[in-house]
Amino acid sequence: MFDLEVLVTTERERSRKRGGLALGDPAASSGLRFKNRRPEVPASGDNKVKICHCFIRKLLCCSVRLNPDATFLSGGGSFKKGKSKEAEIKRINKELANIRSKFKGDKALDGYSKKKYVCKLLFIFLLGHDIDFGHMEAVNLLSSNKYTEKQIGYLFISVLVNSNSDLIRLINNGIKNDLASRNPTFMNLALHCIANVGSREMAEAFASEIPRVLVAGDTMDSVKQSAALCLLRLNRTSPDLVPMGEWTTRVVHLLNDQHLGVVTAATSLITTLAQKNPDDFKTSVSLAVARLSRIVTSASIDLQDYTYYFVAAPWLSVKLLRLLQCYPPPEDAALRSRLTECLETILNKAQEPPKSKKVQHSNAKNAVLFEAIALIIHHDSEPTLLVRACNQLGQFLQHRETNLRYLALESMCTLASSEFSHEAVKTHMETVINALKTERDVSVRQRAVDLLYAMCDRSNAKQIVAEMLSYLETADYSIREEIVLKVAILAEKYAVDYTWYVDTILNLIRIAGDYVSEEVWYRVIQIVINRDDVQGYAAKTVFEALQAPACHENLVKVGGYILGEFGNLIAGDSRSSPLVQFNLLHSKFHLCSVPTRALLLSAYIKFINLFPEVKATIQDVLRSDSQLRNADVELQQRAVEYLRLSCIASTDILATVLEEMPPFPERESSILAKLKKKKGPGKLPDMDDSRRSVNGSTDSTHSFTDVLNLNPAPSSGANLLIDVFSESSAPAAATDVSEENFPRFVCKNNGVIYENQLLQIGLKSEYRQNLGRMYVFYGNKTSTQFLSFSSSVSSSDLNVHSKAVDPVIEGGAQMQQILNIECVSDFSDAPVLNIQFRYGGALQNIAVKLPVMLNKFFQPTEMMSQDFFQRWKQLGAPQQEVQKIFKAKHPMDTEVAKAKILGFGVALLDGVDPNPANFVGAGVVHTKTTQVGCLLRLEPNMQAQTPNGNAAPPATDPSFPFGAGLPGSHLGICSRCRGEQGDGFVGLKGTWPKSHELKVAFDLASFLPPDGRVCERLLLRT
């Protein structure tokens, strides 16, 4: 094969002569197939076949022997599997040694031999062996002037990339020469190599060169294609190095190119770039729609070789549709209707009879269709298209092609989350449930589970949960855990009546106990504890479930915990008297693992408190050698301590110590978090959103959220059971940054920024020009020490220096930390305070957004009326001005508004505005680099409800935000925004860059609604 001269002329002939596992005639068979023919090895007598062929053949003798199709080798001997592997390795090591000696030898190798050996190395590497030499020789080949040698050199480098920097320089040199050669074949080789390797060094060397090649007028089409995709690869690996800007427009115009291959490559590039900078590539939308429209309306022969099995340019169509998914629906009506026409045409084509029976035809056609549906879902604005898409997918659900059924289920999942098509998706529920039962392929069944999960809402939750439960009994082991999580989430989310929820979870444990993770059973306990209407039922149900001769350990855990807490609720019945309950639990004790036994011991001590009549029995159990002298330290300690506690403590103390668990704090569902983690981000439809849009509002019955993570103990009380869980002290999951109290600090500097069950964080801060000092107070609310306490501040824009803190905070104590802050230049992101400490063995992570906004660096400025209005008028440019409108919730209070404006940081200028009801203010924002003046105007209207002469909205109209019926106390409209009925306004003007005004206005604006005292439109000038 190295005699390529010979190969070219004889390749066809030879391959035909020797036969082989040939691809069938595409015209004759329904699709291309490799055919299993008995091939012959190229005759070794053929002197045209060079050494590497011999080598490959010898290796094949070692390795391909096992291929039953390759019977041509079976005459040669009878190696067994292990032997043949050994033989292969032996043969390869011999060859490697040979090549190494050739490369190291004194005699310089000629290009041909070098090529031969490099090629052998490549082949050995592709067989799966490690190659650690030969790179240098490959680089030599790459800079050879003989095409065949160059080609092999490039291939070796592309396949065996090595980040050896010396070599990269040499490689880059070779590439540079080839790029400059103006020979399209060489240029393509070089571009392919860059695209294949795509390393940072290459990006540094060529990222500025390639755009020029791409848009140059005299570049060959094939080179343009390579250059476009090469640039795409570099943009992916090192986006910072790919220059944008001057060539953006010319790249977008490649969409208009005559050559469809160029358009195909360019579309990929533009899509990638548009994802990062949508604004720069906005113009591509109209070009893409025009291109798409021409393709979908063309006759199938128009596009010649770009027609694939009677489908016009399927790859290009898919890419164009994908590009359009980077943007919202076009605003221009004509463009929008043209796009809608395209999408309709694609949907119509799906209904037409197929032009060919080949699977390639239907695949290509449906590939375009699915991408069009993806675009329709992305736009989520055309109900008719969404419903049509849903109906089309519904047809596919029963298609005989497994692939189509799979994709229809997958695609419908996203449709289910659109408010327009959610109902349409639900009509296919029976089909999907049927798929769950009849599909033979597990991956299709999994899609069906996903879809059922996505289409679930209150109306069908019971049926879907029941179907999933019954499927769980026969489900594949690989997907059981996921189904368990989904059932648990749905059952909780849509539970109207919590007895159903408890039943469902207990069923889960019964059917698939091994797959019920801790999160799930923690969760059921939390819900039972937080809802007293279900406690009695839960106690009764677990008691009954525990009667089963063999029950899962998870059930024992749930049973132990619930009976320990609420066993008294069913103790009145003689069939479940305290002693019966205890004996039932204890009968499971010996079959359980250590953590479960520990939990049961805690349940026993709770029993002692609940039922004095069984105290003696339980004490006997605790006193037995198997408890008091248990080999496990944890169990032994519990037995000793509980026994002691029960003996010496008075009933009052027992009752306090063993009090019923307080409700758990509200928290995001960790089951949901776990499912998200399992499925990867973005995979799950956001159920909250979909439910909200479908039902119109969120349900107040679900106001409790998940509290699953039991690690942080509730406040100091003696919650003995808590240590059952804290021993499994997994590190606390990364917390979200708390911003809850952040807005309160816009206009004030002191207060509590964060508080949870354990910790309170207070702030006291002062600012002077561009410097600030913040005192942070950490208060330990518990009676236990916080250990390994540490805090750090992360900020992208500000200089924040924090003083070190003591690693221990005693119970009930407070600790102070000082932060010094310097504002370098204008900024928009507030710093984040990260806190970490250990409480009761569990690691706590807390992140709090610190209230340091730009307005903290205001210095108030006094100003006369004339000055003020002169400047106000000068700052009229649109980028210097921000306005904000607010809806009033409460009556206007002048004093409160004044205090707010002062708190915001500006000086309040009395008597400046001719209208005494208006407020004006002025200040200078100080940063290290610049100072920015800023004027503020708040224009409430203190007059009647309707200053512009319209009739007052009726007092019952909830959309009218002010306290109608309280004349004179709400805000009206100022002259600047007349017509905005019912809203006041505040304005702010400034000279900082455009991006910041919005932020400033937002900061200023955000101080208004939370307290609800002021309601106006905000106009800010700086």
Place this chain on the structure above:
Amino acid sequence: WRRNHRNTSCVIMSNNMQFMLLFSRQGKLRLQKWYVPLSDKEKKKITRELVQTVLARKPKMCSFLEWRDLKIVYKRYASLYFCCAIEDQDNELITLEIIHRYVELLDKYFGSVCELDIIFNFEKAYFILDEFLLGGEAQETSKKNVLKAIEQADLLQEVRYVIKPPWEQ
């Protein structure tokens, strides 16, 4: 509302093939092409896992499967499996046809291609793939144009090109 759309657009990933593997029914790797940077160790691990997973599937099963956070699209042609990994948002069917177009190209070039053609002429298989797919994206979907490019390159074998370094030009 418009803001929302812009935000969601950032989440969409590009149509990006991560890698393509060709392996025989016996699990022998015949061709590998990686479009994302990975260490050799990872590549070997992925290959091993994937070959095992795909070979275990029955003939009538669908051609797509979820694997880690990727989607695998595969098709079997006689003794060879062609297997591509794409990202979550990508189009499975068009990837299936990418595989088919590649097989067509090999078939046309070799004239009734067989597994041995790919073993003996692995470099050609790579060159054809590079002409067709680059950086994981379809570069040229016209069969004629791809083969024309390869044939042109083949013609060059006998011609010696003298490239002068830039400083001598």
